[in-house]
Amino acid sequence: MTYSDPILTVQAISKRFMGRGGCVDVGFDLWPGEVLGIVGESGSGKTTLLNCLSGRTTPDEGVVLYRGRDGEMADLHAMSEPRRRLLMRTDWGIVHQNPRDGLRFGVSAGANIGERLMAVGARHYGAIRGTAADWLGRVEIDGLRIDDRPSTFSGGMQQRLQIARNLVNGPRLVFMDEPTGGLDVSVQARLLDLLRRLVREMHLACVIVTHDLGVARLLAHRLMVMKEGRVIESGLTDQVLDDPHHPYTQLLVSSVLPA
């Protein structure tokens, strides 16, 4: 794989629900190490698009091509279900807005991380526990909490645990849906700092859906602005936010209260 090869190529994706909603004719390329932010208000089709990209929803039209570790491009929605599931375990991470959707609350924090390692074949208990402890440290959770259940964690800790669970396998592509939504601002800052560092260190490709333009500015290299299912403006993050051209983007940017 060369520097110029995208890891994800999305061509003319459309998904409508009963003729309305969803997303229409969305296409882009994503490269390793690149964070793409998708912004827009509720109902603009951001989450539907994310679901199509990550294989959880089948689009009506369009293709999603993923370049595997072997350098070959594979059509995500044309591949077999077992192969797609394998990819999700080995190559991808999905961080949900609500930690309840991304964690198992019935088992310990350590098990939440270790489970992902076992899914790709790890069997040695000591090694799994060691890696889990290491990852708790990397996401700034006290190692003494390794046997505690996520339900005893604060919202910010749950979100950091979810990130550890998703990154422990060394994925190449991570999808995040409002990862800082519902968190206190002070907790958000810590999480953003952590995400920035991990994305850089692991050279992750990342698609992040958010309605928070501050989060987008901090994390995303480039942005797509969505309205009524369509991408109405895209480009370098600071250019889109500082010199927005589309009336809707201007409205979004000018509606943010300065802190």
Place this chain on the structure above:
Amino acid sequence: MTAATLRLSAQALCKTFTLHVQGGVSIPVFNDLSFEAHAGRCVALAGPSGAGKSTLLRSLYGNYLPDSGHIRLWHRKDWVDLTQAQARTILEIRRETLGHVSQFLRAVPRVSALDVVAEPLLALGVDEESARRRAAELLARLNLPERLWNLAPATFSGGEQQRVNVARGFAPNYPILLLDEPTASLDAKNRRVVVDLIAEAKSHGAALVGIFHDQEVRDAVADDIFEVESYKEPVA
């Protein structure tokens, strides 16, 4: 100034802001503007407030998108047009070729002053120790008290933040460096440090473009003056 020293060439740039949220008002900034920046020289953008100096500087950084025209930069031994480049190419250019000292520091929560300055070096692949040494050297030169180095600059005074910003911009030796009022909130002593840093960058062969309201600083650093005001759209 020859073709061999040319580092940045802006050709026939036009920029008009259209404010859709405010009744579609059009604000023309400049029209058919062309200029060049050469290695080892500093161009000062001149003109009264509202002339479009900052808009031009931001366009040269890819932060604003001109309506037409070209901005060609010498990057990796080739000419790249910033107005046509992909986002990731612009980021690569900013990492390796094009530095920018903005007027205000955009502080990231929880990141220390030392790390803010070291960050562009780390992005270039410099090892952590050398990057932090270079960052410390610059902060010391700009007289930022050492007790502040490990604090996040969000709570710093305007002058302290500006010194962090200047140190960050001068940390890598960018071949092209844009400066937006780098001395606006600095005292005489630190203004002189910035003047020295600019002189050193020139001697390294950097091409600089800047806005300097301070006449003394401008006289000390500028080799050429470019009047932005004269490119206002002619009133029809």
